[in-house]
Amino acid sequence: MFGANIGEGVIARPGLRVRFPWKLEVGDRSWLGEDVWLHNQDRLVIGSDVVISQGSFITTGTHAFRTDMALRTRPIHIHDGVWITSRAVILGGLTIGQNALVLPNTVVRRDVPANAIFGAQDGAVVGQRFPDSSDETQDR
Template sequence: MSDKYTTIQKDFYRENGKWLSKFEIWAKCVNPNLHFIYILRKAQTYKKKSVLGAFWRFVLRHHQIKYGFQIYPETQIGEGFYLGHWGSLVINPKTKIGINCNIAQGVTIGQQNRGKNTGIPTIGNEVWIGANAVIVGGVVIGNNVLIAPNSYVNFDIPSNSVVVGNPGKIYPREDATEGYINNKI
């Protein structure tokens, strides 16, 4: 992957596998998911205490409320980020998310304040998180992991796995996200 593309272009590439110009990106912002990602990336680009940083954080806050996404500029999110559907999404600002990750609606990625897994999740590359899944605590999610809808995860997940259920059960799969994560960067 060439470094000539911006993070925003890499995120938008995930939607349909086409590299877009700045004008084409703006045209795609009619999609609430892509619009939010655009604003989030702009807020992440500028320092918090700069004029542009304050502006983009203000715009982001408005769109967090409008679309129901609680994702903050402090969240470390790799390139190729994809939101499958809009509405009701909560991600702790200290969460780390790798490249080519998909997150569906209703997902909560949060902090656990007590017990053996106190902390915040770290999510690897090429992770697909289904609708209404919950990931909490200082857990590490490996690469090429599919977390099925409505799963509850408060434990580490090795790479090349599928997790299903509440409590979640791990099934090893080399092709865990094949067909789920498209247009990888």
């Protein structure tokens, strides 16, 4: 366990990756699905009866990409009863409230309230890849 604090009855499926086990706490009866990546460069607390479904990525770290690329870390707290569905991405510094559900393919950038169903809206254009391009259909 390399220093991780793991509760009773936790199920860790094949392909689970944990960056720093000594910064990880998982409560009783939680489920960590196939190919889940816990990129925990800071403290990561996962409560009891939590499900983190396949392919999800939870990261406590990022870089100061507009300045010097310095590593910046912030802890994450996932409360009891949370279900993070497949391929969700959870970013550092967040709290996911008790019994919340995060929908598939959602990038979580802010706290999720208890009992909430949280997910991305339909896709939308948020900017241009090549702002100087005059032909919008170039890559279609």
